[in-house]
Amino acid sequence: MTRFVSRVLFAGLFVAWLAGPVSAPAQESGEDVSAIQDVIAAQIAAFRAGDGSRAYSFASPGIQRIFPSPxxxxxxxxxxxxxxxxxRSFAFMDNQMVGPDDALQFVDVVGPDGAAWIAAYTLRRQPDGTWxxxxxxxxxxxxx
Structure with missing residues (x-):
């Protein structure tokens, strides 16, 4: 059930992004792109290290409400x-601002079994400016 809920949440944001008004994407700064990629890389590093508390700290408040502990x-x-x-490895691909405080970042991932994946991450800027x-x-x- 929890896997279903997380996928539904992502799908909702992704569909909203696709269905949004047709206009030029919000301008992204190099600082935003760097901060977004740093958050994803830090969470993956925490997963690799088995540091649940640190990995959890990069999840949004909404995700933390659904999954109430590390x-x-x-x-x-x-x-x-x-x-x-x-x-095994990952590399950042395209990204796009989906408004002033929402971003979509694609990551090329090679899983532990050698299979290739594309991970589409959604992120939101928090009131304190962090992603x-x-x-x-x-x-x-x-x-x-």
């Missing part, structure tokens, strides 16, 4: 998102 969050990620939980991950959806990548 342990619950880590189990969900381990069971449903193995490619980003234990990637938090609001969702992640995995799709088979090239060669998968």
């Amino acid at each position: 342990g619950v969050f880590m189990r969900m990620v381990e069971q449903g998102y193995e490619p980003v939980f234990r990637p 938090k991950i609001t969702g992640c959806q995995l799709k088979p990548g090239v060669g998968a």
Whole structure:
């Protein structure tokens, strides 16, 4: 059920982004792109290190409400998102601001079994200016 809920949340944001008004995307600054990518890389590093508290700290308040502890969050990620939980490698791809405070970042991931994946991360700027991950959806990548 929790895996379903997290995918529904991501799908909702992604569909809202697709259905939004047709206009030029919000301007992204180099600082925003760097901060967004730093958050994703730090969460992946925390997953690799088995540091649930640190990995959980990069999740948005909404995700933390659904998964109310680092342990619950880590189990969900381990069971449903193995490619980003234990990637062999990852590289940042395209990103886009979806308004002034929402972003979409694509990541090329090679999972622990060598399979290729594309991880589509959504993030939201918090009131304190930091970025938090609001969702992640995995799709088979090239060669998968």
